[in-house]
Amino acid sequence: MSGPWSKLKSRVEDLWVPKLGLAIHATRYKAQHHNGAPEGHSRHWIRLNKTIIWDFPGQFLPDRPSRGAPLYGVNIANPNGxxxxxxxxxxxxxxxxxxxxxxxxxxxxxxxxxxxxADRRVGRERLLAWAETTDEAHPALAVLRARFGLEAAP
Known part of the structure; x- marks a missing residue:
């Protein structure tokens, strides 16, 4: 995607700690609606180094929700996705x-x-206190581990 997404992506990533290895991506692809009309779908994902840690809509579809709120009854294509x-x-x-x-x-x-x-404006102490209230499978914890050089809990 170019244009507005590139500017938004840059603004978001500019807030992140340098050299974290985190990037947010988006793509739009065309698909055929069941009535034959063309429609656009979008996908957004966040990659930490080479691992995708967050993927919309993939991990939120009703048949495979892994975290967060599944998209029951929501059209994942634009404008609702x-x-x-x-x-x-x-x-x-x-x-x-x-x-x-x-x-x-x-x-x-x-x-x-x-x-x-990932936000460089938020300090270590505040983030680690917040992390203690977060479950171990939360994708943000992978970011905190990379940011602060922490080991995963056993």
């Missing part, structure tokens, strides 16, 4: 630093947790 991710990223960017730990209304996918874990 990909555009929600873009809006959520903008909401994160617009929020004051001291309010980053407040819940984001439209984040049923733990995306803002990953953003927060």
């Amino acid at each position: 990909g555009y929600r991710i873009g809006n959520l990223l903008r909401d994160y960017l617009d929020r004051d630093r001291d309010r980053l730990f407040e819940p984001f209304e439209n984040d049923g996918w733990e995306l803002t947790d990953i953003l927060r874990a």
Whole structure:
């Protein structure tokens, strides 16, 4: 994707700790609707080094939810899928630093947790205190481990 996504991607990644090995990606692809009409679908994912740690809509589909809120009854194609991710990223960017730990209304996918874990404006002490309240399988913990050089819990 080019244009608006590239600018949004750059703004988000500029907040992250340098050399973390984290990147957010998006792609849009065309598909055929069951009635024969063309429709667009989008996919967003976050990669830490070479491992995908967050994948929308893949890991949130009703037949394979792995974390967060499954998308029961939600059309994952735009405008109900990909555009929600873009809006959520903008909401994160617009929020004051001291309010980053407040819940984001439209984040049923733990995306803002990953953003927060990588955000260079948030200090180690605050992030590690937050991490203690988070379950071990949370993808944001992988970011914190990479950021602070921590070992995974046994």
